[in-house]
Amino acid sequence: xxxxxxxxxxxxxxxxxxxxxxxxxxxxxxxxxxxxxxxxxxxxxxxxxxxxxxxxxxxxxxxxxxxxxxxxxxxxxxxxxxxxxxxxxxxxxxxx
Numbered sequence: 001x002x003x004x005x006x007x008x009x010x011x012x013x014x015x016x017x018x019x020x021x022x023x024x025x026x027x028x029x030x031x032x033x034x035x036x037x038x039x040x041x042x043x044x045x046x047x048x049x050x051x052x053x054x055x056x057x058x059x060x061x062x063x064x065x066x067x068x069x070x071x072x073x074x075x076x077x078x079x080x081x082x083x084x085x086x087x088x089x090x091x092x093x094x095x096x
Contacts, residue, residue, distance in 0.1 A: 002032040004057050005044050009035055011064050012042035015094050023087035024049040030056045037091060051083035053091070063095045070095050 008027070012035075020039035026049035028034045036045045055063075059078045062068030070092035073079035081088045 002029075004029060004032040004061065005035055008060065008064060009042045009044055012037055012094070016041055021090070021094070023051070023084065023090060025087050025091045026052045027060065027091075028052060028054045029060050030054070032057050037094075049083070049087075051081060051085070051087040051091075053088060054080045054082075066096070 008029070016037075018041075020041065021037045022039070024036060024038035024047075026034055026036050026045075026047065033044065034046045035042055036047045036049055038047075038049070055073065055078060059068055059073050063070050063073060063079075068078075070079060074081060074088075
């Protein structure tokens with residue numbers, strides 16, 4: 001498994017602070033793999049989800065670090081969203 005995915009899972013679980021996520025979102029990071037955030041927290045995986053986000057590693061890492069605004073990334077084409085936009089916005093709020 002990719003170090004980028006491992007760090008992302010760790011960071012997202014820290015932000016969830018033991019709470020589940022309402023809905024499910026899969027994040028595909030180009031060249032690294034994918035992770036899923038759902039009621040069980042964040043984990044590496046390629047499960048089906050309500051929404052799929054796609055970004056390169058630099059963009060996603062920037063969102064995790066608070067340097068890249070998820071909405072701006074979407075509007076500029078650096079982040080694509082397929083599926084439930086409400087779930088994507090919930091994850092965006094978790095990243096902000």
